[in-house]
Structures are given as C-alpha cells and as structure tokens.
Amino acid sequence: xKHMSNESGRFSxxxxxxxxxxxxxxxxxxxxTQTEKLVAQIVRKMTTNADDQKDLVQDIxxxxxxNLPSFQFKSKLSTWIANIAYNTTVRYLxxxxxxxxxxxxxxxxxxxxxxxxxxxxxxxxxxxxxxKEIDQLPPLYKTLITLYHLEELPNKEIAEITNLPExxxxxxxxxxxxxxxxxxxxxxxxx
Amino acid sequence: xxxxxxxxxxxxxxxxxxxxxxxxxAHLSAxxxxxxxxxxxxxxxxxxxxxxxxxxxxxxxxxxxDKVVRYERQKKRMQELVFWGLLSILIIVIIAFSIPFxxxxxxxxxxxxxxxxxxxxxxxxxxxxxxxxDLNTQYKRKAEKIFxxxxxxxx
Ligand SMILES: [Zn+2]
Numbered sequence: 001x002k003h004m005s006n007e008s009g010r011f012s013x014x015x016x017x018x019x020x021x022x023x024x025x026x027x028x029x030x031x032x033t034q035t036e037k038l039v040a041q042i043v044r045k046m047t048t049n050a051d052d053q054k055d056l057v058q059d060i061x062x063x064x065x066x067n068l069p070s071f072q073f074k075s076k077l078s079t080w081i082a083n084i085a086y087n088t089t090v091r092y093l094x095x096x097x098x099x100x101x102x103x104x105x106x107x108x109x110x111x112x113x114x115x116x117x118x119x120x121x122x123x124x125x126x127x128x129x130x131x132k133e134i135d136q137l138p139p140l141y142k143t144l145i146t147l148y149h150l151e152e153l154p155n156k157e158i159a160e161i162t163n164l165p166e167x168x169x170x171x172x173x174x175x176x177x178x179x180x181x182x183x184x185x186x187x188x189x190x191x
Numbered sequence: 192x193x194x195x196x197x198x199x200x201x202x203x204x205x206x207x208x209x210x211x212x213x214x215x216x217a218h219l220s221a222x223x224x225x226x227x228x229x230x231x232x233x234x235x236x237x238x239x240x241x242x243x244x245x246x247x248x249x250x251x252x253x254x255x256x257d258k259v260v261r262y263e264r265q266k267k268r269m270q271e272l273v274f275w276g277l278l279s280i281l282i283i284v285i286i287a288f289s290i291p292f293x294x295x296x297x298x299x300x301x302x303x304x305x306x307x308x309x310x311x312x313x314x315x316x317x318x319x320x321x322x323x324x325d326l327n328t329q330y331k332r333k334a335e336k337i338f339x340x341x342x343x344x345x346x
Contacts, residue, residue: 028259029252036251037244044245054249061255062262130238149239170209178199181231 013077021069032061035078039085041146042161046089046100046139056092060085075160082161086143093139100140101172133183141176148173197225206232 019027036057043056063084071080093100134142140162147153147161159166197205197218204210205219206229219226289296300308 025259025263026256029256032252032255037246039251040245040247044247050248053247054254057247057251058254058258062258065259065262126234127238127241130235131242134239134242145239146242146245149236150242150244152240174200174203177203177232177235181199181235184235185231 009076010073014073017068017071017073017077020065028061028065031064031077031081035081038078038082038151041151042082042085042143043089045142045146046093052092056088060088063088076157079157079160083163086161087163099138101138129184129187130180133180133187136183137176137179141172141179144169144172145176145180196222197228199228202229202232205229206236 016027016030020031039057039060043053043060047053047056060081064081067084071077075083090100134145137145144158144162147158148155153161155166155169158164158169162169164172195218197215201210201212201215202225205212205215219229
C-alpha cells in the first residue's frame with residue numbers, strides 16, 4: 001500500500017468500494033487486510049486491554065462498513081479508516097477516563113519511579129529500552145510517534161487521521177522525541 | 192555562539208530535514224555538546240524505525256467479517272419483520288373496518304344472480320393469481336442476489 005502511487009491507490013479504492021456497495025460483501029475482507037496494520041498502530045498503541053481491543057476493532061470496521069456509502073474519496077481509503085479508528089479509540093479512552101495526552105511531569109516522574117524496579121539495563125537491548133520507553137508515553141504521543149517514524153506517514157496524513165492541526169502534531173512529536181531521548185539517556189547514564 | 196546552544200526543536204528539525212539552516216550546521220561543526228545531542232536524536236530516530244510494528248493477537252479479518260455478516264443478517268431480518276408487521280397491521284385494519292359492513296356484504300351476495308357472483312369471484316381469483324406470481328418472481332430475484340453476494344462468513 002505504502003509504495004502504491006497516490007493515483008493508482010485512489011483508483012483501486014474506488015473499484016473496491018464500488019464492488020462492496022454493489023453487494024460483494026467478501027470484498028470488504030480485502031479492505032480489512034489492507035488496513036489492519038495501520039489500525040493496529042492506532043488501537044494497540046493507544047489501548048492496553050486485549051479484550052477491549054477486539055471489541056474496538058469490530059466497532060471500527062462495522063462503522064467503516066456502515067459509512068462506506070458516504071465515503072467521498074477526498075482522502076485515501078486507508079486514511080479515512082484510520083481516522084475512524086482514531087476517533088473510536090479516543091471515545092473509548094474518554095469513556096474510561098484515560099487522558100490521551102496527560103501531564104508530561106506525571107509521565108516523567110512515573111518513569112523515575114519504575115525504572116530501577118522494572119528494567120535490567122545491562123541485559124536489555126537498545127530496541128527493548130526504546131520500546132519500553134515508548135510504552136511509557138501518553139497514548140496520543142505513542143500513536144503519533146509510530147505513525148510518523150514507523151509507518152512513515154507525512155504530517156498532512158497524520159493530521160487527517162487525528163483531526164489535529166499539523167502544527168500541533170509537529171509540536172507533540174517534538175515533545176515526545178525529547179521525552180524519549182531524555183528517558184533513554186537516563187538509562188545509559190544509570191548503568 | 193557557543194553559549195547559545197541549539198534547542199531540541201532546532202536539532203530535531205535539522206535532523207529530520209524539516210528546516211535547512213546554515214547557521215545550525217555551522218554551530219554543529221563548532222560545538223561538541225550539540226553534536227552529541229544530535230547523535231542521540233539520530234540514534235533515537237534510527238531505533239524507532241527499527242521497531243516491530245504492532246499487530247493484533249487475533250485474526251482481524253475473521254473477527255471483522257463475522258461481525259459484518261451478522262450485521263447484514265440482522266438488517267435483513269429487521270426489514271422482513273417490518274414488512275410482515277406492516278402487512279399484518281394492514282390486514283387487521285381492513286378486517287376491523289369491514290366488520291360493520293358484514294351483513295351488507297352478505298346481502299350483496301344473496302341479492303345478485305349466480306352468474307354475476309361467479310364473475311366477481313373469478314376476477315378476484317385472477318387478480319390473486321397475478322399477485323402470487325409477482326411475489327414469487329420478487330422472491331426469486333432476491334434469493335439470486337443473496338446467492339451472488341455469497342453472504343456466508345469465510346472460515
Ligand atoms: Zn552548542
């Protein structure tokens with residue numbers, strides 16, 4: 001999907017959506033296969049409960065299915081689905097009263113409180129340290145970091161997914177990277 | 192210059208090529224402290240790109256298609272329920288309205304000659320037959336559509 005040029009991507013989006021709307025329900029499975037990785041970067045980064053994740057994924061794709069007739073092709077189908085995934089996950093977090101950004105101070109102090117007990121720095125690989133540090137970030141930062149650095153989506157597309165202004169995304173990403181850099185450094189200094 | 196170290200934002204923007212500033216490059220070549228900071232960020236970004244992407248512990252396609260097919264079935268059942276509900280209400284209303292006229296209807300049948308009555312009953316039967324045929328073709332068309340849709344969940 002990532003390497004597909006925009007135009008041919010839009011074209012195949014149109015073909016597949018038309019097929020589904022004409023009643024070929026099994027074509028929806030193709031859409032699911034093509035987008036589940038992106039949806040996972042949002043749902044799995046922002047939530048932790050495995051049972052809830054299953055419900056969330058079902059909710060997300062049912063919404064996609066129900067709203068498919070109103071899809072305008074103004075964005076890529078995958079971006080539109082990711083936006084539904086993001087909104088559904090945020091609503092779930094709100095219902096659970098879990099803050100999506102949280103206070104930076106709290107995240108950092110939480111790190112200091114857990115670092116000695118949880119991490120065996122000598123044995124832990126750099127990637128593992130990083131993965132654990134990313135897990136400590138607030139839900140929104142986690143997703144933004146993943147979408148930008150792992151999925152390599154441009155800011156414009158992340159903005160469409162999260163309904164956030166590009167400037168806000170940029171500054172959240174700066175803050176998240178700084179937190180990560182400081183916390184990872186903290187590990188190596190404590191060796 | 193050396194007192195005015197580069198901010199984290201500037202370093203990140205420089206690293207991610209979001210901004211191209213010669214002054215930043217000049218400061219970096221002169222300042223080891225900022226260079227080290229930049230290297231930290233470089234390592235961080237490289238590490239993030241190497242991380243394993245998240246995936247679900249369950250088969251997403253199966254779980255989703257189960258839900259979607261169940262939703263489609265429920266929708267169809269609902270539509271049928273509404274159809275039959277409305278039809279029964281209509282029949283009940285017609286019966287309720289015709290009760291006061293029952294004796295008059297019977298009077299019509301006793302008053303007219305046998306031949307006219309047979310004509311009326313015959314016409315009625317033909318109309319009924321047409322209705323049944325039409326209902327049957329509609330049913331067949333719908334069944335065919337469902338067959339084409341392959342409404343079964345994939346296993
Ligand atoms: Zn400096």
